[in-house]
Amino acid sequence: MKDQALVSIIIPTYGRCDTLNLAVQSVLKQDYKNIEVLVIDDNDNPIMSKKVLANLSEYQSEPRLKYFSDGVNRGGAGARNKGIELSIGEYITFLDDDDLFLENKISKQIDFLEKEQLDVCLCDMYFKQGDRFIKKSNCYANGTSLKEFILKGNCYTPMIMCKRHILIDIGGFVLTPRFQDHLLMIRILSNTSKVGHLSEQLFVHNNHNGERITYSNKSAEAYILREKMEREYIYLLNANERKTFEFKKALIRMKIYRLKNEYMELLKITLYAMKNLTNFSDVYALGKTLIRVIFFGSKNV
Structure with missing residues (x-):
């Protein structure tokens, strides 16, 4: 019987101690057991980091859970890049500290990757607002080719399961306050064509207070960077x-x-x-x- 590949799950956390525990639980309850869970504490406030540790105290004897904190606030992209750097799995996937994996999320994606001989698998998600699940178009990943992704791409970071060496080769996430998942997919798709879409909803995205996006100066700068990267491939x-x-x-x-x-x-x-x-x-x-x-x-x- 073939040994299970090690999968690294990277969970950056910042200011959400109350939801982190449930996120970690959803990973440790996976029916796929050969995993490492890397919690990357992105808080630069020692009081908040103590709260994070207190929330994780029940997992002190869990060898698959690893915690990293150096008091540096890198932002979401930087924290995920630190997780990629520290990871040792053959495959990497991500989870936000307020979202939840379904218990077969990893096994489903690994099976799909290995069966189809892919480098990257995208899955779909459930969208939850308060106590209600809402059906939205962005629940579904879209764009397994660079051309398709530039035109109508949709991808949330936890949708991605990727071979670690791909993420290393492309330099990980672009350091930007917005569109981190979108820019990562552009980098991935410019590196490999072995990307597939598993049409199953395998995690729950919790939407807080509508998460309305304001066009601040920072987000405007991030959008301009996104457009610049997309224009590099307009010839397609x-x-x-x-x-x-x-x-x-x-x-x-x-x-x-x-x-x-x-x-x-x-x-x-x-x-x-x-x-x-x-x-x-x-x-x-x-x-x-x-x-x-x-x-x-x-x-x-």
Whole structure:
């Protein structure tokens, strides 16, 4: 019988001691047993780190659980990169400190990877808000090729199960406050074509207070970086796909220019969006965005 490959599960934690315990429990209860769980404490507050340790105290005798803290706040991407550096598994997957794995998450993805001879497996997720599960399009991973991902990619970090050497080869996560999972997938897909989608919901994403995204200056900078990385591969798109790409980018640029009160740039990008309309759905999306930027300014989108 073939030995089980070691899987590393990386859980960065910052300011959420109350939910971390359940996240860790969901990993330790996996029906796949050959795992290591790396909790990367990203708190720079020693009081908070003590609370993290107190929450993990019941696992002191659990050899599969490893805790790392050096008092440095690296941010989500940096904390995950530290986990990748410390990991020793053949495969790596991730979990946020407020989300939960279903108990067969790892075994399902490993079986799929090995059966299909892949480097990377993406799964789907459940979306929970408060006490309710909500069916949303972003519950489903989308984009197993670079072209597809640039056009309509969707991936949350815990969806990813990846061979460790791939993550090492690409340099891990881009250090950015937003779009970390999206930029990681661009790096992965530019490195390997052996990426598959397992159409099963294997973890629960807990959505807090709607998690509305505000277009702050930092998030605007992160978006510009995302667009820059995507444009490196625009040659993969045909003429119609490029119009779709340019239209979607223009809509977000409209919100960014409104945030910065750059009204001349806002006018230019609005005209550019109109130039790249391809169907009635685009007309509706443009109208909706115009209402946002005219009447609601930099309000959440």
